[in-house]
Amino acid sequence: MESAPQRPTEFRYRERAGRGSQRAIRSLARALGFDPTPSEALVEAFESAYFKGDPLADAHVRTCMAKGGLHAARASLDGALSRGVEPDTSPELTALLDDVRRAPAWLDRARVERGARVFRRYGSSVFRFAGTITLGGYLESSVAKPLALAGGYMGQAARQRFLETASFWIEVSEPGGLEEGAAGYLTALRVRLLHATVRARLDGHREWNREAWGVPISEGDALLTLLGGSIAPGLGLSLLGFRTSRAEIEDLLHFWRYVGHLMGARFAPFPETVEDALRVSYVAALKGSATAGDDGRALCRAYVEAFAPPEDAGVLPRLEHGLHRGMTRLFLPPSVYRAQALPPAGLWPLLPLAPFPFVFAAETLRRRSRALDALADAVARRERRAWLAHHLGGRGAAFRPNESLTR
Numbered sequence: 071m072e073s074a075p076q077r078p079t080e081f082r083y084r085e086r087a088g089r090g091s092q093r094a095i096r097s098l099a100r101a102l103g104f105d106p107t108p109s110e111a112l113v114e115a116f117e118s119a120y121f122k123g124d125p126l127a128d129a130h131v132r133t134c135m136a137k138g139g140l141h142a143a144r145a146s147l148d149g150a151l152s153r154g155v156e157p158d159t160s161p162e163l164t165a166l167l168d169d170v171r172r173a174p175a176w177l178d179r180a181r182v183e184r185g186a187r188v189f190r191r192y193g194s195s196v197f198r199f200a201g202t203i204t205l206g207g208y209l210e211s212s213v214a215k216p217l218a219l220a221g222g223y224m225g226q227a228a229r230q231r232f233l234e235t236a237s238f239w240i241e242v243s244e245p246g247g248l249e250e251g252a253a254g255y256l257t258a259l260r261v262r263l264l265h266a267t268v269r270a271r272l273d274g275h276r277e278w279n280r281e282a283w284g285v286p287i288s289e290g291d292a293l294l295t296l297l298g299g300s301i302a303p304g305l306g307l308s309l310l311g312f313r314t315s316r317a318e319i320e321d322l323l324h325f326w327r328y329v330g331h332l333m334g335a336r337f338a339p340f341p342e343t344v345e346d347a348l349r350v351s352y353v354a355a356l357k358g359s360a361t362a363g364d365d366g367r368a369l370c371r372a373y374v375e376a377f378a379p380p381e382d383a384g385v386l387p388r389l390e391h392g393l394h395r396g397m398t399r400l401f402l403p404p405s406v407y408r409a410q411a412l413p414p415a416g417l418w419p420l421l422p423l424a425p426f427p428f429v430f431a432a433e434t435l436r437r438r439s440r441a442l443d444a445l446a447d448a449v450a451r452r453e454r455r456a457w458l459a460h461h462l463g464g465r466g467a468a469f470r471p472n473e474s475l476t477r
Contacts, residue, residue, distance in 0.1 A: 186325050189243045205398065210360065211366075232376055
């Protein structure tokens, strides 16, 4: 007899989906040609995903903790990546590396490359967009608590961590970036290990409520991160003038599915179509309990102020900060903006919209010419690297956990 799937107590989809307002919304959507109602199997898979971490990376980290510390996990991974598996490589690390080198049956590398090309075409706009929509997740304790306790996204550290995330986005989406040994491939594995390290520190922590939230940095929250890089910008960035076709969005989904695979996030059934992704997004929109409180609000404030310039700053740093705040106000739902107690943004939300005619025109021309499409790709790649280099100021992206928890 099969056991019932595990359900975090703060996963509230079933309760909210049964309300009259949601039944009316689904009826209207069906009348317009799309039914957002997910299958029971999808809801159960989403619920149980909150109790799934990353068994292979977690086993490697536990082995290293038993032998002398978490830093050994990163050092041994780096050694195996640079020198290969050696006789003294642990069975756990060997299993992890064997796993990522084994291509999944569903993988289509041509689609991965097409999806990466779509993602990088958004330039640095997608960094601000993806950072912004994450703030809605900070209402949830399963998302906010690991970040608050690990400390990487709090206070002055928020800017550096955001830039490290942008570096990750760049590396995985460069041409060939996910081929074995490429920069994106290596970065994905290092971030995977970072997540396993945080999970090892937090699972069992006195402030972690496993019954309510599942495991730290779960497969469930990882799924939402992957959708945040695919269906979300594919639809949302049309507001800035980008023209992403259905086929391109589905290539984005395939690209991020493979990124997730390398990082140990193996949710099944992963959405393959726009409709599939929208159904998962519908469940995600209704499932939350919004219990993160002050931790979530502190994370949001740190993000919004990450690019705040000093008093004597010139025009360009102030415009960058304004653009950052404007994107936050533009793409966060008003209810989330209020719940997170974010400051008024004034007229800054108009700034991201200002280039719309030029972006739309460039996108239209790109779609009609392979040469212009190649030029647009080259320009976007240069722009985002220049943006990152400017803000990192010569520093690199470390992808290392903080030495200690904040409490």
